Amino acid sequence: MRFTFQRVEQALYSQLRDTPNSTLNNVRREFHSAARGAGKRLAAWEVKHVVKDTRPRLVADREAIQEPRWWHSGFHAVPGGNVIVQEEDWGSIIAFTLRYVTLCVSVVRKLDCWATARSTISASSRT
Numbered sequence: 001m002r003f004t005f006q007r008v009e010q011a012l013y014s015q016l017r018d019t020p021n022s023t024l025n026n027v028r029r030e031f032h033s034a035a036r037g038a039g040k041r042l043a044a045w046e047v048k049h050v051v052k053d054t055r056p057r058l059v060a061d062r063e064a065i066q067e068p069r070w071w072h073s074g075f076h077a078v079p080g081g082n083v084i085v086q087e088e089d090w091g092s093i094i095a096f097t098l099r100y101v102t103l104c105v106s107v108v109r110k111l112d113c114w115a116t117a118r119s120t121i122s123a124s125s126r127t
Contacts, residue, residue: 001041001042001045005038008034008038009034012027012030012031012034015027015030016031021082022081022082023080023081023082024081024082025077025078025079025080025081025082025083025084026079026080028070028077028084029077029079032071032077035067035071039062042062043062046058070084070086074086074087074088075087078096081096083095083096
């Protein structure tokens, strides 16, 4: 089991290394999902292999581990972005919105350039 956990951990670190900052939330979501899965697998292993007398201590130890704040309810790591949105924090909502407005403006400008270039090429090929 330890080998499996280490292999997953190394894969996540590799993904983090190869991910641009602009899409960091994708890796955040993968880390969260892997951590939840590992916790469930560990709990199932403990039920099967650990003596009942020591289980309450293990559960207490696991609950004492502090998870990142953004894993809690009210936080959203929106896929494809790098801003964690907190429902009660207007600043994070504005940052998220501005990031996507800027992205949309950039895409519209590229599309406009492509349309202009395409119409120029079409006009010159007719003559």
